[in-house]
Amino acid sequence: MSEIAPAEIPQGSNEPVDEGPVWARRTSALWVRYTSSSPIVIAALAVFLGLVFGAIIIATTTPAVLDAWRSIFHHWSGLPVAIKVTFDNVGSAYRAIFTGSVVDPQGFWHSLTTGKGWPNTLTPISETFTYATPLVIVSIGVGIAFQTGLFNIGANGQAVIGGIAGAAVGSMLHLPTILHLPLTLLGGIAGGMLCGALPGVLKAYTGAHEVIVTLMFNYVTYAFLLYAVLSTPFQQPGQSNDIGRTMDPSAILAPLFGTKSGLRVSYGVFVAAAVVVFAWWLLDRSSMGFDFRVTGANPAAARASGINGRRVIVVVFLISGGLAGLAGLVQVASTTHYIDGGFLIGNAGIGFTAITVALLGRNRPMGIVWASLLFAALGVGGRNMQASTGIPLDLATVIQSAIVLFVATPVLVKEIFRLRAAPTATVQLATKGWGS
Amino acid sequence: MSLVSTTPVATTTPIIKSARTRVIAVIMAVIGLFSFVVFGLGSTVRSHAALSFTPLNLVNAPWHLGSLTVATRWTDIVLSLIIVALAAEVFIRQPSRGVMPRFGIAAILFLVTLLFWAARTDGPSQVNSVNVTSILVGCSATVMVLVFGSLSGVMCERAGVVNIAIEGQFIAGAFLGSMIASTTGNFFYAAIAGAVVGGLIGLVLAFFALRYQSDQIIVGIVLVTMLSSLSSYLNLQVFTPFPNFNTGNLASNLAIPILSKIPIIGPVLFNQSAFFYLMIVLVAVVSFALFKTRYGLHVRAVGEHPRAAATVGINVVRVRYINVVLGGAIAGIGGVAFMATQGQFQVGYTSGLGYIALAALIFGRWRPSGAVVASIIFGLTVYLSYELVTYQVPVSLYFLQMIPYLITIGVVAGLIGRVRPPAADGQPYLRD
Numbered sequence: 003m004s005e006i007a008p009a010e011i012p013q014g015s016n017e018p019v020d021e022g023p024v025w026a027r028r029t030s031a032l033w034v035r036y037t038s039s040s041p042i043v044i045a046a047l048a049v050f051l052g053l054v055f056g057a058i059i060i061a062t063t064t065p066a067v068l069d070a071w072r073s074i075f076h077h078w079s080g081l082p083v084a085i086k087v088t089f090d091n092v093g094s095a096y097r098a099i100f101t102g103s104v105v106d107p108q109g110f111w112h113s114l115t116t117g118k119g120w121p122n123t124l125t126p127i128s129e130t131f132t133y134a135t136p137l138v139i140v141s142i143g144v145g146i147a148f149q150t151g152l153f154n155i156g157a158n159g160q161a162v163i164g165g166i167a168g169a170a171v172g173s174m175l176h177l178p179t180i181l182h183l184p185l186t187l188l189g190g191i192a193g194g195m196l197c198g199a200l201p202g203v204l205k206a207y208t209g210a211h212e213v214i215v216t217l218m219f220n221y222v223t224y225a226f227l228l229y230a231v232l233s234t235p236f237q238q239p240g241q242s243n244d245i246g247r248t249m250d251p252s253a254i255l256a257p258l259f260g261t262k263s264g265l266r267v268s269y270g271v272f273v274a275a276a277v278v279v280f281a282w283w284l285l286d287r288s289s290m291g292f293d294f295r296v297t298g299a300n301p302a303a304a305r306a307s308g309i310n311g312r313r314v315i316v317v318v319f320l321i322s323g324g325l326a327g328l329a330g331l332v333q334v335a336s337t338t339h340y341i342d343g344g345f346l347i348g349n350a351g352i353g354f355t356a357i358t359v360a361l362l363g364r365n366r367p368m369g370i371v372w373a374s375l376l377f378a379a380l381g382v383g384g385r386n387m388q389a390s391t392g393i394p395l396d397l398a399t400v401i402q403s404a405i406v407l408f409v410a411t412p413v414l415v416k417e418i419f420r421l422r423a424a425p426t427a428t429v430q431l432a433t434k435g436w437g438s
Numbered sequence: 439m440s441l442v443s444t445t446p447v448a449t450t451t452p453i454i455k456s457a458r459t460r461v462i463a464v465i466m467a468v469i470g471l472f473s474f475v476v477f478g479l480g481s482t483v484r485s486h487a488a489l490s491f492t493p494l495n496l497v498n499a500p501w502h503l504g505s506l507t508v509a510t511r512w513t514d515i516v517l518s519l520i521i522v523a524l525a526a527e528v529f530i531r532q533p534s535r536g537v538m539p540r541f542g543i544a545a546i547l548f549l550v551t552l553l554f555w556a557a558r559t560d561g562p563s564q565v566n567s568v569n570v571t572s573i574l575v576g577c578s579a580t581v582m583v584l585v586f587g588s589l590s591g592v593m594c595e596r597a598g599v600v601n602i603a604i605e606g607q608f609i610a611g612a613f614l615g616s617m618i619a620s621t622t623g624n625f626f627y628a629a630i631a632g633a634v635v636g637g638l639i640g641l642v643l644a645f646f647a648l649r650y651q652s653d654q655i656i657v658g659i660v661l662v663t664m665l666s667s668l669s670s671y672l673n674l675q676v677f678t679p680f681p682n683f684n685t686g687n688l689a690s691n692l693a694i695p696i697l698s699k700i701p702i703i704g705p706v707l708f709n710q711s712a713f714f715y716l717m718i719v720l721v722a723v724v725s726f727a728l729f730k731t732r733y734g735l736h737v738r739a740v741g742e743h744p745r746a747a748a749t750v751g752i753n754v755v756r757v758r759y760i761n762v763v764l765g766g767a768i769a770g771i772g773g774v775a776f777m778a779t780q781g782q783f784q785v786g787y788t789s790g791l792g793y794i795a796l797a798a799l800i801f802g803r804w805r806p807s808g809a810v811v812a813s814i815i816f817g818l819t820v821y822l823s824y825e826l827v828t829y830q831v832p833v834s835l836y837f838l839q840m841i842p843y844l845i846t847i848g849v850v851a852g853l854i855g856r857v858r859p860p861a862a863d864g865q866p867y868l869r870d
Contacts, residue, residue, distance in 0.1 A: 059668075063675045153655060210851040213602075213655055214800065217793055218843035229836035348786065354663060361656065394674040399667035403660045410657060411650045 038422040041364055044412045047419055048362070049376065052405030056397055057092045064393065067091050095393050102386020103130045103379035121264050126382065128265040132336060134378035135270040136161075136329040138371055141356040142281045143325030145365035149285065150318045151298035156201060156216025157326040158353025159223035160194040162346050164327020165334045166230050167193025169246055169341050172253030172334075174235075179252040186253040187273070190331025191324040197223065198323015199316070206312035212319075224347070231343050244343030255336040268336035277325060281367040284321075294318060326353060355381075358406040377402055458852060459537055463529035465848075466544045470521030473548055477555035478515035510554040517551045538811075545815050545845075549822055552838075556826050574706045576825065579779040580791070581817030582710075582717050583608070586772025587795025588802060588809035589717075589724055593765030594640070595804055596728060597758045598741040598862040602658030603643055604769045605792025606665035607636040611773020613669045616783035617676075619774075620685040625712065628774050636770015637763045639665070644762040648755050651866035662792070670785040677783065686782030689713060689775075713775035720768060725806040737761055741860035744867045754867050769795075794820065797846035804859060816842045 061067050070087035073080035101107075103126050113123040140157050147154040154160075168190030175182065201219065204210040230236050231244040238245045255268040285291040297304040297314045305311055329352060334341055346352060359377055363369030384398030408415050415421070521544045527533075528540055553573070587604045594601035611632035619628040643661060646652040677684040689711035698708040728734040736757055739747040744754045769792070776791070777783060798816050802808025823838040 059671070063672060065675075065679065155659065204847070204851045208851040210847070214797070214850045215847050218797060218846050221790055221793070221843045222840045225836040225839040354659075357656075357659065358663070394671045396667040396671035396674075400664055400671060403664035403667070406660050407646070407657065407664070410660070411646055411652045413650045414646075 034422070041412075043421065044415050045362060045364070045369075045373075045409060047415050048405050048408035051408050051415065051418070052401045053096070055404040056401040057096075059397065059400060060092050060095050060393060061088050064091050091391075095387050095391050095397070098387040098390045099380065099383030099398070101383075102126050102390075103383030124265055126386070128267040129382045130375065130379045131267045131271060133382050134374045135268070135274045135336065136333040137352050137355060137359060137374040137378055138274045139277045139332060140326045140329035140352050141359040141363065141370045141374055142277055142367060143322040143329070144353075144356045145360035145363065145367075145370050146281060146285065146294065146325075147318055147322040148360055148365045149298045150294040150314060151301065152205070152315065152318055152322075153213045154198070154201075154216055154319070154322045154326075155213055155357065156197070156219045156223075156353070157322070157329075157356050158346055158351045159216070159220040160197040160323040160326035161330030161333070161353045162223045162227050163197040163330070164190040164192075164194035164324075165330030165341055165345060166227065166236070166246070167196075167327065168331030169249055169334050170236060172249035173247035173340075175253075176250060177252060182250065182252040183255075186249070186335065187328065187331060190327045192327070194327015194330065195320050195324040198319045198326065202316040202319025202323075205319070206315040220353075227341070227345060228343050231341060231345075238340065246341040248340045249335060253335065254339050255332065266337065270332045270336040273328070273332055277328070278367045278371060285367070290317070326356075329353075329356075355402065358402055361406050362409050459532045460529060462537055462541055463525045466525035466528065466541060467522055469544055469548050470518050470525055473521065473551040473555075474515060474518035477551045478511060478518050514551045514554050517547050517554075521547050538808075542811055542815055546818065549818055552826075553822070571702055571705055573822070573825065574702070577818050577821035578706055578710065578714065579776075580821045581813050582714050582779070583772050583776045583791055584795045584798050584813035584817050585717050585721065585810055586775060587769055587792055588799040588813055589720055589806060590636075590765040590769035590772065591796055591799035592724060592728070592804060592806055592809055593761050593768060595799065595863050596741045596860055597737050597761035598744060598860055598865065598867070599644065599647055599758055599762050600654045600658065600864040601640070601643065601762065601765055601769075602655055602796065603639060603661040603665075603766075603792075604772075604795050605788060605790065606658075606662040607639050607766055607769035608773040608776060608788045608792045609662075609665050609669045610635045610639060611770035612777040612788060613672065613773075613783055615774030615777045616686060617683050619687060619689075619778070620683050623687065625689045625774070625778055628778070629713070629716075629771050632770040632772075632774035633767040634770070636773065637767035639770070640763045640766020641759075643766070644759050647762075647866070648758055651868065654864050654866075666786065669783075673783065673785050684783050686777075688781055689778035711775075711778055713771070713778055716771070717775070721806050721810055728806070738860070741862055744862050744865075758867070791820075794842055794846075797842060797849075800859075801846060801849045816845075 067084075067088050070080070070084040074084055105123060105127060109119065109123045113119045140161055143160075144154050144157050168186050171189030172182070172186040175185065177185065197219065201210075201212045201215040204215055205212045228244060231246045236246050238247050255270045255273070257263065257265060258267050258269060258271065259265050283291075285295065293304070293309045293314055296307070297309060297311060301311065304314075330346065333346070333352065344350070355377055359370055359373045362376070363371070363373035380398040380402060381395075384395040387393050387397070388395040524540050524544050528537060533540075587608065590604055590607065591601055614635045615625075615628040615632045618631045619625055622628070639661060643654070643657055646657045647654045691709050691711055692715070694708040698704045700708070726734075728737060736747065736752045739750075739752060740754050740757045747757075748754050772795075773788070776788060780787065794816050795813070798812035799809050801812035801816070802810070819838070819841050823835050823841070826835055826838065
């Protein structure tokens with residue numbers, strides 16, 4: 003699990019011929035790397051396979067496509083039309099995902115030539131970043147736990163509690179921004195830590211499997227969320243619905259380009275950037291992070307070399323939970339500014355998406371950033387696809403889970419594309435059962 | 439790794455066990471005292487409530503018990519004291535067997551006291567009669583689904599494969615079941631379709647877990663995510679434009695001639711849909727197959743020590759494939775059964791029952807009989823936490839909804855009894 007992207011191509015059987023000019027050797031080395039089963043290639047091909055899977059689903063469930071294929075039973079001449087209709091439908095769906103999450107080329111050209119309509123043109127990419135910001139934070143928390151060999155399936159619950167705690171601080175205290183915003187952020191972290199501590203302590207001292215505990219805790223936190231948004235101190239005054247208090251303007255993460263631009267991307271991106279730097283430092287530069295990775299790679303060796311396994315488990319769950327809580331808070335503070343009964347439920351459950359993001363990003367901070375952007379784009383673009391083509395948004399989640407299924411099974415991808423063995427061994431997550 | 443972690447447990451078992459028995463006793467005592475103080479002494483209003491035993495679903499019941507009016511406050515006090523007495527008995531005698539059943543009795547008594555208390559509490563819509571029969575009949579549907587799910591888990595995990603995808607199999611079974619039941623009007627075909635789709639999902643899980651040694655927990659969770667969003671996707675693509683695929687007719691009840699006339703128990707156990715009887719048969723078949731047959735011995739060997747099993751000539755991978763597919767089929771039928779009691783397929787309407795079934799499996803210590811007991815306790819709790827809304831209880835029901843999950847956390851943490859999964863549960867098997 004402590005894999006690091008290979009800096010150079012090590013010696014091996016697929017080493018290119020050591021002759022010829024330097025540029026040729028370099029190209030050849032790149033070729034070997036990118037036709038092998040190196041993690042980056044696997045991830046890219048998994049994304050491709052996921053998109054193909056999505057295309058198959060669109061083609062087999064869209065009524066227009068099915069009608070076109072039915073016509074070939076009457077006469078063969080319908081075949082080209084059927085193929086064309088299939089590709090048109092799949093193409094328009096994926097085009098809608100792209101224009102809804104990155105940029106609409108027409109609008110971009112219009113803005114570029116006339117200098118007008120920039121807010122509209124930039125809205126899709128701004129939305130993608132808005133969605134990706136908390137996702138990066140929570141996924142890094144999950145990724146750190148994965149690197150230590152721990153599953154934090156409860157990130158969603160921790161994010162919910164963090165969001166509630168942070169929103170409570172942000173709405174019930176009234177302070178100047180310089181104090182209020184940090185306190186709100188700390189409130190989110192503390193809420194998540196509190197919720198993450200329990201599975202950690204139980205795992206460390208009683209051996210309770212963290213998957214079951216965190217899974218169960220998710221449901222406990224949902225019940226608590228519904229209780230909180232309907233309880234007198236936290237409910238929006240004058241409301242009888244499940245809506246919490248609105249945060250003070252001094253506690254929110256303001257839009258990066260001002261409220262007038264209409265772009266929602268907020269100062270939260272700096273929080274996410276800080277988390278990425280923190281995670282990089284923790285995992286690659288600190289001795290504590292080294293302990294984490296050793297514990298994840300080989301618990302027996304870690305114990306033998308004097309690493310306190312219990313402490314590692316508890317600390318990792320505190321960090322992981324704290325980051326999840328921070329993510330939940332960033333989600334509230336940068337979008338709605340209040341919590342309702344549907345907070346982070348269903349498609350919005352970033353804590354569940356985080357598991358898939360962390361796996362796709364191979365638990366590395368930068369890998370997680372790219373994976374978050376991709377999944378955020380799929381989610382945001384999916385909304386546009388639903389609006390413009392009528393294909394339900396849930397397709398985005400289906401594609402995401404297909405991608406992760408392939409990422410979690412590198413051998414399968416390797417077999418499908420007949421890839422060579424990687425220059426460095428491909429790393430699979432350590433598999434373990436309930437007992438360990 | 440597992441070797442290292444089990445060694446200290448084995449040496450200190452007697453001490454830990456007595457300590458844990460005491461912990462259970464203390465938890466039971468807390469429950470009993472809580473219901474004594476809060477339900478027995480706390481609330482003063484309207485101290486009488488009626489228990490009615492209206493025979494449901496039976497047109498010509500030869501019996502009519504009418505209703506039994508009891509002084510609920512005294513009943514609550516007596517029941518709480520029974521819980522406390524049970525706790526004291528466990529604490530002092532520390533029986534080597536039967537601690538968990540006592541805990542189960544205490545949990546159910548607690549729910550009954552809660553119900554009495556709810557029935558006499560003032561509220562905008564005063565309900566002061568508790569229809570015992572309707573509560574039991576209502577919760578039997580939830581219990582049935584949980585039993586299907588946890589039996590599926592028993593099948594898979596006894597062979598050493600963690601099936602976290604039970605929830606996904608429920609969803610797929612319910613979706614396809616609704617489609618087939620609506621088009622053919624026959625739940626037999628629906629059940630077969632559910633079994634096939636559940637088995638296929640099991641096959642996918644087994645394929646990734648056994649052929650590629652992928653992490654079973656990750657594959658399971660990803661499968662649940664995929665199936666729940668796929669069902670939501672197909673719901674919009676298929677069921678919304680073609681509502682006649684999702685008419686949601688319920689499975690009809692088959693009353694067993696004489697037995698169904700027994701007061702209270704009759705309507706609950708002997709006037710149910712075919713799925714309920716199938717569930718009872720499956721519990722018996724799975725228990726028998728796992729613990730009394732040669733094949734069951736193979737399965738358990740594969741789940742405990744695959745290498746040893748392979749040495750004596752058992753085909754580990756084949757046994758695991760068969761069990762995971764069969765387990766998936768059982769969970770798929772469970773999804774159809776859920777749909778047959780709830781009606782129309784809706785997005786997210788299994789609401790995590792698959793995970794509660796997983797919890798029931800653990801609480802029931804990976805045994806079919808234990809899974810049934812756990813399913814009854816969890817099913818009653820889940821059902822009551824939603825049903826008590828009509829009683830206008832002055833406490834938040836959301837805390838009641840947490841109970842099954844908190845119990846499960848207590849169980850896996852070893853606070854309530856000691857559980858031990860099959861030794862090779864979730865471990866990949868690498869052929870030499």
